[in-house]
Amino acid sequence: MKNSIKRLTYPKVVFCAVLLGFNAAAEANYLSPTALAATTDGKMLFVVCAMANKVKVLDAADRKVLTTIATPHPPLGLALSPDGTRLFVTCAAPESKVCIVDIARRKIVETISVGHTAQAPVVSPDGKTLFVCNQFNNDVSVIDLAAKREVCRIAVQREPVAADITKDGKYLLVANHLHSGRADVEDVAAVVSVIDVIAGKVIKELRLPSGSEILKNIRVSPDGKYAAVTHIFASFGRAATQVRQGWMNANAMTILDLLEMKVRYTLLLDDPTRGAANPWGLAWSADGKTLAVTHAGTHEVSLINFPALLAGMPLDSGKVYSTKKNKPVLSFVSHYEGLDEGLPFLTGARQRVKLPPGDFGPRAVVVVGDTVYTANYFSDTLSAIDLHSPEHLVQSISLGQKVLADGHLADCPKGMVRKGEFYFNDATICQGGWQSCSSCHPGDARVDGLNWDLINDGIGNPKNTRSLLLAHKTPPAMFLGVRTNAEAAVRAGINFILFTKQPEAVASSIDEYLKSLKPVPSPHLEHGKFSQAAKRGEKLFSKAGCVDCHVPGLYTDLRSHDVGTRAAYDGATDKFYTPTLIEVWRTAPYLHNGSAATIRDVLTTSNNGNQHGDTSELSKQEIDDLCEYLLSL
Ligand code: HEC
Ligand code: HEC
Structure with a gap:
């Protein structure tokens, strides 16, 4: 673990907008909402639309778009100042910008340069400091909001994508998307970096149980005692012969105890017979009683009764699972087999709510009073879910054009690419909804850093997940070349990793999506050039x-x-x-x-x-x- 504070000396250089992975359909008017925020009085909602370079401001009462603000690059994250007057929007590029929006005037009044693919802005409780995760620099920018400039960078582990701050403003918790280190060992897990804000350095790394990967979000509870982290729980040590009961990928959440600053408990968000793939956004209700989690792969939201979950957690979680071995110790799999280590209490402590028909790919979520809002990446909609009505009344709010059932716009020339992106992230085409292609190939079809013992080349010889960038240009596919080309690998993936049969149109759209991927400029380049x-x-x-x-x-x-x-x-x-x-x-x-x-x-x-x-x-x-x-x- 290394912590370093780099003083920044390089000059501000404006870069042309590089569509970081958002190449799929920028010109086709997709919005792709990826982050959400609400004013404390709950009257206004802010949604960033990554593919449209826009922030939409909505009136929460009549659920209509009030205004749209253009951003210089794809916006990936947003945060409100504690006094509710300003909005901080991270706009991602190799040299990202933080745009400061004056909410009353509804316009950008200031921009600050930060690192590569900035996201997850977090404001300190006193409103003086802004922290931003630079995903591809593996560091966090610290911004002095009075001086309106970045004062230093704090190195974390690998691909920081989410952060939150403790209520006393002392510690910034940063979720690293992927693990760093080799993959051919038993204990492979991503960590949460704990930054001491005053000291300006990482003081602790909270290692999640082995198999914890693809961290997506982290949120501190309203009482400040806990934080929840969404992630995938990969049983990478097993031969990939089936997908049921989370045999390959299960979908998890880890609770951190912030008083002791340690990992408290990891639990699965799936049901024994039905996966809840790709857990993404997290949000607490103001009273801390409900924890909402989006399932981007199954187009659902879990509404978790947090006090009930706490009551069901064993006191000494160390006995419940071993962090050393990649065993399904904390799963219902053992529960299923009659052992008493499972998590039956989650069943009573959570409700799974389906989004309304036509809403897909919920990523960000906020809770405003009794309403849970999700931002749905593929349908360009928000869903509003009533926490207290018996059926959890769900309403769909359109942000733009009508999107078809498989995530693409009618008559859109880029429809195939978008459709492919949709299926690549869709776990409803997987038997039991356990995983999507993106469960192992996250971040626009790249890598999870894990070894998998796929059956394509026999059993007992795990291989590291390959990035699918350029896969269609570099036949044959797989390290041993067991598939003639990427097209064959895509179809085999549907049949033998998702364990379903799908119409040819699903596979061919995935081909188009993968072929459309463009390399992201390396963070090692100096203003776009070799050093x-x-x-x-x-x-x-x-x-x-x-x-x-x-x-x-x-x-x-x-x-x-x-x-x-x-x-x-x-x-x-x-x-x-x-x-x-x-x-x-x-x-x-x-x-x-x-x-x-x-x-x-x-x-x-x-x-x-x-x-x-x-x-x-x-x-x-x-x-x-x-x-x-x-x-x-
Ligand atoms: C359980 C994890 C996992 C899932 C889920 C998964 N893959 Fe993969 N994928 C891998 C691994 C591991 C490799 C490399 C295997 C090898 O080289 O033998 C790979 C390789 C590939 C390749 C070949 C790339 C190349 O250039 O050689 C393609 C194409 C591919 N996957 C597509 C998909 C598609 C499409 C899906 C969804 C239908 C999918 N994968 C789901 C783990 C996964
Ligand atoms: C004889 C052909 C050959 C030569 C020469 C060669 N490579 Fe490779 N390289 C390969 C093969 C084959 C692999 C895959 C090996 C494996 O996966 O075990 C590889 C893998 C790699 C990887 C890992 C990539 C990944 O994604 O896992 C890097 C980095 C690399 N080579 C760099 C180099 C550099 C630098 C040199 C020159 C010093 C070099 N290679 C010379 C054939 C070659």
Whole structure:
């Protein structure tokens, strides 16, 4: 763990808008709401629309859009100042902006430069400081709101995507999306970084149970005693022979005890026979009695009775699960088998509410009085759910054009891409609603950093999840090339990972979506250009013979090789297809079995006898330069 505060010296340079992954359909007028906030009096709602570069302001009483504010880049997050006068909107780009909106005047009055793909803004309780997660810099910007500038950065683990602050303003809790480290070990889990705000550094890392990945949101309870974190609970150690009962991916929430600053309990949000895939947003009611969780994959919201959940939690959670092993110890799976370790109490402590027909992909959520609002990414709607009416009356609020049942607009030229994005994130095409493609390929079809023992190449030989960027351009698919091409892999994924049959149109739209993905510019670039170190590394890339196989362009020769990386689980003659190196900065850990935590490991400890390029003669400086080059691609 390293904590560092970097003083920033680089000048402000305005970058052209890069559509960070939001390439699917920007020109097609999709809104794609991703974050929500409400004024404390509950009268106004604010929704950021990531694909439209807009913030919509709604009147909560008549549920109509009052005004729309344009943003310079895709807005991913928003927060209100404690006095309710200003709105902070994070607009994501390689050099993101925080836009400060004067709510009375409904316009942007100030912009502040922050890091790569900024999101999850959090204001300190005294209203003086703003914190912003820079997902691809792996750090948090600290902004002095009086001076209106970033004063420092605090390094966290990997891809911070959500944060919240304790009520006393002392600790900022940051959810890291993915784990850092190798994948071929028993304990693989992402952490919550605890930042001491005064000291300006990480003082603790709260490690979730092994298998906890794809953290999405974190929220402190109104009484300040707890925080809840949504995430996936992956049983990556098992052969992927079925999907039922969370055999592969279960969907979880971890409760943190903030008084003792420790992990208190992890529980599954699924039901024994029905998954509740892709838990995303979290929000508490003001009285702390209801905790609302969105399920982006099954288009539902869980309304959890938090006091009942607390009452059901064992006092010593350490006995309930082991954090060392990836066992389904905290699941109903054991409950099902007659053991008493399950979580039967959640059944009585939670209601699963379906969104109204036509509302899909709930991500953000807020609770205003007795109403839960969800922002639905794929339908461009909000759903309003009444907490206290018996049937939880649900109403759909349109933000723009009418979107079809599979998430795309009628007559839209980009419809196939959007449809594919929808199915890729849709767990209702999975048997039992347990997982979607994005449960392992999150963040626009990239990686979860885990090894999975898929059955496509036999059992007992786990492989690290591959990014699907460029998959359709680099046949064959899979490390062992067991699928002729990505098209075949997509169809096999539906049949043998989601365990369903789907019309061909589902698979072909997923193909179109995956083909539309564009690389995100590396955070290692300096204002979009190679650094001096990367330029030196580029020369070494040729000198060390890397170009023979990683041919510049796609950075692969589309062939398989033995580069000395076979390990205990691999077949004696296994050879692996050369992977592309584009966006390799984002896809750790490396090699077919995730055994190299860093690029440096690939080039040093994992390169036996120069079988994988001539690296043994390189000086430390040269290795640094070569790494910098690779990380810039
Ligand atoms: C349980 C985790 C998991 C889920 C869910 C999952 N994948 Fe994968 N996917 C993987 C892993 C692991 C690999 C690499 C396997 C290998 O190389 O043998 C992979 C590889 C692929 C590849 C090949 C990429 C390449 O360039 O070689 C494609 C295409 C793909 N997945 C598509 C999908 C689609 C589409 C879905 C949903 C229908 C999906 N995946 C669901 C884990 C998953
Ligand atoms: C003989 C062909 C060949 C040469 C030469 C070669 N590579 Fe590779 N490279 C591969 C193959 C094959 C893999 C996949 C190995 C595995 O997964 O176990 C790979 C994997 C990698 C990875 C990991 C990518 C990932 O996503 O997991 C990196 C980084 C890499 N190579 C960089 C280099 C560099 C730098 C050089 C030159 C020093 C180099 N390679 C030389 C074939 C080659």
